[in-house]
Amino acid sequence: MVTAIILILFTTNSALAHPGRTDGSGGHTCRTNCEKWGLDQGEYHYHNGGSTKAPAPAPSKPSSKSSAVLKxxxxxxxAKGKLSVYFLNVGQGDATFIKTAAGDDILIDGGKNEAGNIVVNYLKQLGVDDIEVMISTHPDADHVGGLDTVLKSYKVESVYAPKVSHTTDTFKDFLLAVKNxxxxxxxxxANVSLQLKGVTATFVAPVKTYGDDLNEWSAVLHLTYGKNSFLFTGDAEYKSEGDMIGSSQILKADVLKVGHHGSKSSTSTKFLEVVGPKYAVISVGKNSYGHPTKEILNLLKSKKVTTYRTDLNATVTAVSDGKTISFIKVK
Ligand SMILES: [Zn+2]
Ligand SMILES: [Zn+2]
Structure with a gap:
């Protein structure tokens, strides 16, 4: 099925992705329904030509994102013999790197396109030589964007993604990089497990299919090391949360990666109660969506969940010895 999707994407042009004229540089700036197309409000992008690389000369109108240069x-x-989970600071978007006690490397998402080099920089800093498991939670640009750069820089043994496609060049770049x-x-x-030493890692979503609702398609990973557990939710929203609860899988976790950057369309009270985390991490940067929302921050506070945010704390690292979890913040 995924192969079929790749074929479709390779044999059709990803033009007619969404409305809007292209300008003299062959692209255009997204103005309406940008999130739906996996773009930021005001993001400059290309419909045609199979390339997301900047043309020469660069578009005369700088996109809004270039104002905040990410470092x-x-x-x-x-830490040797422990599990380390890095909620990487990639600005707005998600990228989480996990080093298991046995030394395996797992990367969940790679931030936006322009965060790809930063993710590679992080992996180099952490001494990563190859990646055992790469997970693309869903095709939105703030998750899948940087993964093609990682694929070009590292040997990746397994790539997991939900069975949903998208028409953006960003997603096509990812598929091409996997193929290469x-x-x-x-x-x-749900119920697919990763074969890794010393940890139990199982997808708990998607439980069902969700049409073109990309966030709901998010691959959600539950990972247990000793007595400690983590839940990585991607951008899963209420519908998927309800389906996860209904599927009676193990969702309980000490650490919750909060769904969809703290949007109020995720993290229902019921879901938070079922997961019952002591800690939460919100992966978020400067954005125009109002993420994280005060509703979700207040909900976490009311449940006495210690919450970290990559926009305030920069990269947040959880270290587990299998019994207790400690946190390291850059800020
Ligand atoms: Zn998304
Ligand atoms: Zn997202």
């Missing part, structure tokens, strides 16, 4: 944080190397790596995408869905 990589200085990270502490993973000689890999086929393995389907991420």
């Amino acid at each position: 990589a944080d200085k990270l502490k190397p993973p 790596e000689g890999r086929t995408i393995k389907e991420a869905k």
